Amino acid sequence: MRQLFNIQNEYAALQTVILGTAQGIKPDPDHELQAGLPATSQLYTQPDPAMTEQDFSGVLECMKKLGIEVMKPDLVESSQVTDQTCPRDIGFVIDSIYFKANSRYTSRNLEHRGIEHLLSTFSHQHQVDMPQDIFLEGGDVVLAPGKVFVGLGARSTRTGILWLADQLKHHEIDREIIIVPHDVLHLDCCWNVVGPNLALWCNQATGNFSDINGNAIEIDFETILVNRKEQAALATNVLVVGPGEIFARNHFHCDKVNDxxxxxYKFFVHRLSFDCVPAIGGSFRCATLP
Structure with a gap:
């Protein structure tokens, strides 16, 4: 029997996840991708593969202790793929549907080959490929009860958001889409839901929240505000592994938020060493695909 997808929100107990890999990190970045970064993002030198593997090993060990099933990508043999550290961007799950994301960048789309063997164990009827002229990445999709927050920025377009709205309707998924314009790499770099009524938010990085028709939306979440320095250290980009329990970066610019x-809020915070993936713009949420 095929496995079924089931992601209702960001904070329920995590059962199965694809974790990024240090395998295949190239010494040079994807220059096309680098040129398309927003002004608020900085791409440093590619991380050292051995150090990155140490970071991932620490995350893997912690996940196994919590009883989380961890899957790993296969290495994609392509000169165009510079790393496979951030599987969140190449796909995402809403309720029972897996959406294969489409990026502007060939290197990111080729990464999907590395997880196709994992997805083959799940129901094919619940997997949707994004058209080639639609751009929407998983880091721009954040779930909350009855809602999907979708980032509008460098990697995801309004056309992509409208396509997603049509898909949700087609699959009878009753969720309100809330559009969040932002000036960072992905939405989860500035807005992340960590509990039923709690979110981490760098309000300096976002514009007005609106519905699919452009009407302003008032935020009905209690928020922990994150400043620009904390945002740059990816303090919002935590991974909730269960109610009141998160993986967060052990970094001095994240300490205040973690504290x-x-x-x-009485969360159990696993403060883990995770500095290599943030060097190329991602952190715990980016590096995992539930």
Missing amino acids: QIEKK
């Missing part, structure tokens, strides 16, 4: 989550 607040821990002390005020």
